[in-house]
Amino acid sequence: MRLSHLLFKTQKQAPKDEVAINAKLLIRANFIQKLMAGVYSFLPLGFQVRERVINIIREEMNALGASEIIMPALHPRSLWEATGRWQGMAKIMYQFKDHSGREIGLGPTHEEVVAVLAKTAISSYVDLPKAVYQIQTKFRDEPRVKSGLLRGREFTMKDLYSFHRDQPSSDEFYDRTKRAYRKIFERCGLNSFITEASGGDFSKEHSHEFMVECPAGEDEIFLCRLCGFAQNKEIAAKTKNHRCPHCQKGVWEKVKSIEVGNIFKLGTKFSEPAQLFYKDSKGNLKPVIMASYGIGVERLIGTIVEIHHDEKGMIWPTSIAPYLFYLLEVGESSSALKKFGEQVYNRLEKFGVEILYDDREKVSAGEKFADADLVGLPWRLVISEKTLVQEKIEIKRRDEKESRLIKLNEIKNYLKR
RNA sequence: CGGGGACUGGCCUAAUGGUAAGGCGCCUCGUUCGGGACGAGGAAUAUAGCAGUUCGACUCUGCUGUCCCCGACCA
Numbered sequence: 001m002r003l004s005h006l007l008f009k010t011q012k013q014a015p016k017d018e019v020a021i022n023a024k025l026l027i028r029a030n031f032i033q034k035l036m037a038g039v040y041s042f043l044p045l046g047f048q049v050r051e052r053v054i055n056i057i058r059e060e061m062n063a064l065g066a067s068e069i070i071m072p073a074l075h076p077r078s079l080w081e082a083t084g085r086w087q088g089m090a091k092i093m094y095q096f097k098d099h100s101g102r103e104i105g106l107g108p109t110h111e112e113v114v115a116v117l118a119k120t121a122i123s124s125y126v127d128l129p130k131a132v133y134q135i136q137t138k139f140r141d142e143p144r145v146k147s148g149l150l151r152g153r154e155f156t157m158k159d160l161y162s163f164h165r166d167q168p169s170s171d172e173f174y175d176r177t178k179r180a181y182r183k184i185f186e187r188c189g190l191n192s193f194i195t196e197a198s199g200g201d202f203s204k205e206h207s208h209e210f211m212v213e214c215p216a217g218e219d220e221i222f223l224c225r226l227c228g229f230a231q232n233k234e235i236a237a238k239t240k241n242h243r244c245p246h247c248q249k250g251v252w253e254k255v256k257s258i259e260v261g262n263i264f265k266l267g268t269k270f271s272e273p274a275q276l277f278y279k280d281s282k283g284n285l286k287p288v289i290m291a292s293y294g295i296g297v298e299r300l301i302g303t304i305v306e307i308h309h310d311e312k313g314m315i316w317p318t319s320i321a322p323y324l325f326y327l328l329e330v331g332e333s334s335s336a337l338k339k340f341g342e343q344v345y346n347r348l349e350k351f352g353v354e355i356l357y358d359d360r361e362k363v364s365a366g367e368k369f370a371d372a373d374l375v376g377l378p379w380r381l382v383i384s385e386k387t388l389v390q391e392k393i394e395i396k397r398r399d400e401k402e403s404r405l406i407k408l409n410e411i412k413n414y415l416k417r
Numbered sequence: 418c419g420g421g422g423a424c425u426g427g428c429c430u431a432a433u434g435g436u437a438a439g440g441c442g443c444c445u446c447g448u449u450c451g452g453g454a455c456g457a458g459g460a461a462u463a464u465a466g467c468a469g470u471u472c473g474a475c476u477c478u479g480c481u482g483u484c485c486c487c488g489a490c491c492a
Binding site: 020089092262363 | 418422423424427428429430441442449450451452453454483484485486487488489490491492
């Protein structure tokens with residue numbers, strides 16, 4: 001991709017009212033643009049990141065055996081009346097009337113809708129277990145939007161719902177999903193802690209939150225680095241000597257963190273109101289056991305920026321970087337140099353190398369270097385008089401200082417995501 | 418929802434009661450060419466909105482809006 005083809009315009013200074021690092025960097029680098037509080041457009045580079053994150057999530061969901069669907073954002077009031085959540089979630093749910101006076105809500109979550117949907121698909125124990133997920137826009141009238149992408153009003157959520165005959169089946173899938181979630185976050189360059197939390201409205205049992213330790217986080221959790229046990233501060237056990245209540249050995253430490261995912265055992269809370277029943281092998285009608293599992297895509301992206309950056313800009317994990325290479329030329333833009341740059345770009349592009357070519361003219365070398373750092377692709381390729389005479393290119397990792405010269409065909413050693 | 422702060426061209430900042438100015442960015446020309454280069458020239462839908470005080474308001478007062486921060490809230 002040529003930089004000149006993108007909507008690309010960086011800013012030296014972030015808008016003064018932005019405090020959150022993720023907002024400052026993503027806006028400066030033109031990955032996103034704020035339309036209103038908590039509502040963002042994703043521009044070409046931001047869109048690429050979002051797509052890559054979504055693909056990782058999708059791969060892990062498919063590996064679980066879940067199938068992808070997509071459900072509407074527009075929900076009728078009646079559906080939400082059945083579970084009592086039209087009133088229960090009124091504060092956070094956008095609710096309005098359409099032209100005919102029909103009452104509509106914008107979906108903040110999809111338990112109600114998915115339960116109805118499952119009614120047609122599930123009638124017998126042989127239909128179970130099943131799991132479906134979607135990657136879809138959610139709307140929540142958050143009382144307080146904050147921290148750039150970390151808490152918005154319109155955002156993409158991957159929500160997974162599983163359906164089971166009984167609790168053991170649900171528990172087994174729940175545990176597999178737990179592992180899938182950790183893997184997703186790990187693939188995105190994040191170390192997450194599985195944290196016990198209250199079940200909220202859903203369940204008396206604990207739910208689990210996936211927390212990433214980060215000073216920008218709005219949550220506080222207690223965790224033990226020794227055994228990995230963690231609880232959020234609402235339910236955290238009081239401990240003697242600040243020792244881990246689980247292993248009794250490690251320090252029971254309080255840290256700031258960001259919730260990047262959460263999972264709930266729903267039991268029959270949604271299946272009963274929706275009359276989602278199945279017949280067991282003896283012909284008895286039983287309510288389906290459900291569980292739900294969510295990941296906020298934009299929040300995940302914001303978290304990655306909070307964790308992976310330096311004073312110059314973002315440092316994207318290779319797995320989700322918008323492109324692998326940032327190619328630029330420095331030195332006087334003699335025709336030979338420019339020609340070599342074009343040649344290198346065209347050859348790499350032809351080989352399918354994921355490369356972003358800073359082909360802007362009348363832009364100083366310093367500015368290109370600064371933008372390369374800000375955008376934060378894993379590798380920077382530089383072409384100059386020095387490299388031209390040797391018919392080589394200079395390569396440098398974004399997070400390392402040293403660069404070296406390689407022959408063009410050696411690029412194949414750097415293609416791995 | 419309670420509290421606090423901010424609001425001047427696309428972005429940052431100056432003018433604190435008296436001609437709305439500068440930098441980045443943008444356009445033109447020239448010189449540069451390994452870390453946000455330099456010179457000359459140019460353009461711009463800018464004082465958030467509405468009232469009020471005043472001879473005169475970016476500046477003071479009130480109301481409204483928007484954004485940010487702290488707290489509450491967060492299936």
